[in-house]
Amino acid sequence: MSISYLNKQVIDQIAAGEVVERPSHLVKELVENAIDAGSTKIEVRFDNGGRDIVVQDNGKGIAPTELAMALDRHSTSKISEYEDIWNLSSYGFRGEALASISAVSDFEIISRQPEAPTAHKIQSKFGEKSDVSTTQLPVGTLVRVSQLFENTPVRIKFLKTASYEHSLIKQVIKAMALINYKVEFKVFDGQKMVFQTPGATTLKERAQWLFGDEKVFSVAKQSDGFDVEAVFMSPYDVEKNSKNIWVFVQNRWVQDKMIQSAVMEAFKNLLMHGEYPRVVININCPKDFVDINIHPAKSQVKFTDTQKVFRLVYHTLEKALSSGPWKEMVTNPSHESTTTEIATSDLSTSSVPSMTTPVHHSTQSSFRDPQLFSAQFQKKVFPTPHLFADRQVPIATEVSKSAAVVNSLQTEKADIYWQQYQVIGQVDLTYIVCQNAEKMVLVDQHAAHERVLFERILNQYKNGSIGIQKLLIPISMDLEVDQVELLLKNQEQLDKIGIQFEQTGPASICILGIPTEIKEYGVLKLIHQFINEAESVSTSYVFENRVKDFVATLACHSAIRAGQSLSQSEMEKLLADMDEHPLSSFCPHGRPVNLEFSFKYLEKEFGRIN
Numbered sequence: 001m002s003i004s005y006l007n008k009q010v011i012d013q014i015a016a017g018e019v020v021e022r023p024s025h026l027v028k029e030l031v032e033n034a035i036d037a038g039s040t041k042i043e044v045r046f047d048n049g050g051r052d053i054v055v056q057d058n059g060k061g062i063a064p065t066e067l068a069m070a071l072d073r074h075s076t077s078k079i080s081e082y083e084d085i086w087n088l089s090s091y092g093f094r095g096e097a098l099a100s101i102s103a104v105s106d107f108e109i110i111s112r113q114p115e116a117p118t119a120h121k122i123q124s125k126f127g128e129k130s131d132v133s134t135t136q137l138p139v140g141t142l143v144r145v146s147q148l149f150e151n152t153p154v155r156i157k158f159l160k161t162a163s164y165e166h167s168l169i170k171q172v173i174k175a176m177a178l179i180n181y182k183v184e185f186k187v188f189d190g191q192k193m194v195f196q197t198p199g200a201t202t203l204k205e206r207a208q209w210l211f212g213d214e215k216v217f218s219v220a221k222q223s224d225g226f227d228v229e230a231v232f233m234s235p236y237d238v239e240k241n242s243k244n245i246w247v248f249v250q251n252r253w254v255q256d257k258m259i260q261s262a263v264m265e266a267f268k269n270l271l272m273h274g275e276y277p278r279v280v281i282n283i284n285c286p287k288d289f290v291d292i293n294i295h296p297a298k299s300q301v302k303f304t305d306t307q308k309v310f311r312l313v314y315h316t317l318e319k320a321l322s323s324g325p326w327k328e329m330v331t332n333p334s335h336e337s338t339t340t341e342i343a344t345s346d347l348s349t350s351s352v353p354s355m356t357t358p359v360h361h362s363t364q365s366s367f368r369d370p371q372l373f374s375a376q377f378q379k380k381v382f383p384t385p386h387l388f389a390d391r392q393v394p395i396a397t398e399v400s401k402s403a404a405v406v407n408s409l410q411t412e413k414a415d416i417y418w419q420q421y422q423v424i425g426q427v428d429l430t431y432i433v434c435q436n437a438e439k440m441v442l443v444d445q446h447a448a449h450e451r452v453l454f455e456r457i458l459n460q461y462k463n464g465s466i467g468i469q470k471l472l473i474p475i476s477m478d479l480e481v482d483q484v485e486l487l488l489k490n491q492e493q494l495d496k497i498g499i500q501f502e503q504t505g506p507a508s509i510c511i512l513g514i515p516t517e518i519k520e521y522g523v524l525k526l527i528h529q530f531i532n533e534a535e536s537v538s539t540s541y542v543f544e545n546r547v548k549d550f551v552a553t554l555a556c557h558s559a560i561r562a563g564q565s566l567s568q569s570e571m572e573k574l575l576a577d578m579d580e581h582p583l584s585s586f587c588p589h590g591r592p593v594n595l596e597f598s599f600k601y602l603e604k605e606f607g608r609i610n
């Protein structure tokens, strides 16, 4: 075949694939156009797997003389110079969306400007434009798309089921509605209205609508021309996938793995494996710090300094989380308020997340129901503000058989939570059985001790006060030359975490001292983990970011094992140790430390009460 130029229609069809690969992309483009036009109300209707779409807005409209042009490729009212894209205040700038969509569908656009007496419309059947004619429409613009991809059958083949495509469309609209919180959205799936946003004046309010819950927290941080705003739910309200981690950069919804991992990192020690938080995060950076034009669908961005963004997101969230009320509720059991503000000044919150659960009162609940005692559920059970608030009588006088406990309760009431329990014994050499006036509690001895060690070492690390035990017989380790060099390069940091070693050959070291709380095996594990991670990320490795993980490793491998027999005093000591630090209701990997069985629940199960 000799070389020849493709005709315009073919070029448009090919190009359309980049911008509108699937219906949800198209909806995003049309909603972006509506927002760029200054609309305050947007209505979206979709059907037939997203192959029929209508988007109507009340924005500023398009002049009749420009209607035909709007459908041409590279026609835009939003930029005129390349430089303009660095100083953009609109979503659009490529002038491609309408051209692409109208090339692959039966397309119609009707528009009326505020001062115009009538509306005008133009149609395009798979790229064949009609003339402009007058018609009726309230001020604004309506775009109607049908038979999407009819002339490019391969694209239809790539579409998934209608319900899947519809769910993608809804996800896109939710994202647009979240970040454009002042705009009202009404959305129809076929004839059925699937959602309508109530008016909102803040991102937080819109997030409350999206999450269907009042109990959201927000934090904002400004520095260096960066502006980070995050809205999140407590680590008790979690998801099984990442679909409720919403990331925006310059008000654009982006799919950015780096930011997502910064979010996960901040939540890490509060979540279990397979759990994801509910978070909305919006980052506004200096305009020359981020390139939004690296992908035709504009769903990806490129930062000048990725690490900086990672740190900013991580630290903002981590700080907010470390002063959240979930922590307070554990440290201060007498806490009754349901309107606690997070102490940090730049943090605002509507209310304490309520972690009550109906399960203890549920008639369907069954001891054998695996769902009932899933970790996820237990997480929500313990510890609830209500649990503490409902308590009428000081527990010590009612329950505790131990004089020591009564004493310490009187003197240091606020710091006692776990010590209020009477230890009954150990079952399966793994769980400590205890009780108070209201319930029986099983404590996982490994998870509990792991959490204690984790908090203890982390605190000592932060205060620079890690206790060191000198090893009588130093442990020698044979490694590779590069690995020894890596360790030497980070000797100062390792020393700070309590690991003292010296080089004994080009490819060997010996460990001289380790943290007091730790078993040798834990340290060996940590060194291997450190080497693996540092090697895999090489230059950008930041020890500080990994400290929590290392401490979790140390704690895990040094904690009391399951299957280890404990004496009464060892068990009591463990509960006392658990009162030392907050957050001891999860192990560092996020597994629950305890399960609760209220006596009410037992009575019900045994048929003593209804």
Ligand code: ADP
Pocket (backbone or CB within 6 Å): 029, 033, 034, 037, 057, 059, 060, 061, 062, 070, 075, 076, 077, 078, 091, 092, 093, 094, 095, 096, 097, 098, 099, 141
């Ligand atoms: P871009 O948004 O990148 O400029 P589009 O192809 O999406 O390119 O739109 C082309 C032009 O049509 C826009 O620049 C805008 O002037 C106009 N336009 C599109 N949709 C609307 C709308 N809903 N309201 C007003 N003007 C619109």
Ligand code: MG
Pocket (backbone or CB within 6 Å): 029, 032, 033, 091, 092, 093, 095, 097, 098
């Ligand atoms: Mg556009």
